[in-house]
Amino acid sequence: MVQQLFEFVINHWILSTIWVALLAALLVTESSKGGKGVTPQQATTLINTKDAKVVDLRTKDEFRKGHLPGAINIPSRDFANRMSELSAYKETPIILVCKTGTSAGASGALLNKAGFKQLHKLRGGVLEWQNSSLPLVKS
Numbered sequence: 001m002v003q004q005l006f007e008f009v010i011n012h013w014i015l016s017t018i019w020v021a022l023l024a025a026l027l028v029t030e031s032s033k034g035g036k037g038v039t040p041q042q043a044t045t046l047i048n049t050k051d052a053k054v055v056d057l058r059t060k061d062e063f064r065k066g067h068l069p070g071a072i073n074i075p076s077r078d079f080a081n082r083m084s085e086l087s088a089y090k091e092t093p094i095i096l097v098c099k100t101g102t103s104a105g106a107s108g109a110l111l112n113k114a115g116f117k118q119l120h121k122l123r124g125g126v127l128e129w130q131n132s133s134l135p136l137v138k139s
Contacts, residue, residue: 034108035096035119040132043068043095043122052093052118055086057107058126066136068097068129079107083114093118101125 038046046052047070054071056063063073074082076098086094094116096104104121111119122129130136 034105034112035094035121037101037123038095038120039123040129040134043120043129044134046093046095046120050093052095052120053086053089054095054097055107056126057096057098057104062099062126064139066126066130066138068126069135069137071097071137074107076103076107080110083107083110086111086116090116091118093120095120095122097122097129098125100127 043052043054047054054068056067056071056073057076057079058067058073059075060073063071063075067073072085074085094111096108096111096119098104101122101124104125108119108121124131126136
């Protein structure tokens with residue numbers, strides 16, 4: 001099977017190159033729909049200068065153990081049913097936060113589809129926030 005794939009790629013290198021380029025473009029487009037990735041420092045600036053709202057997508061238990069100051073907890077598994085809670089913030093920057101920064105895009109895509117335009121995802125999630133020695137609030 002692998003040998004056949006290898007032979008196909010060699011014999012049809014132009015087609016293979018086009019396919020890889022299309023796949024890469026699709027990945028870039030889809031990942032950006034959930035919002036622009038921001039570093040913890042950029043997130044802090046958005047919070048302090050633009051009154052950005054932080055939405056923590058982790059579970060209630062994870063949220064209680066430590067979250068960004070002022071964060072709203074809407075777990076990702078409940079997000080589709082609860083995103084109406086954010087309707088007052090359609091014109092406000094929103095920073096989506098998960099544990100590692102890898103799962104916030106899906107919730108961001110839902111918000112984008114609902115007309116939210118100023119969407120951001122915290123790169124590296126809460127773990128990167130902690131690694132940057134920034135404060136967490138426990139509840």
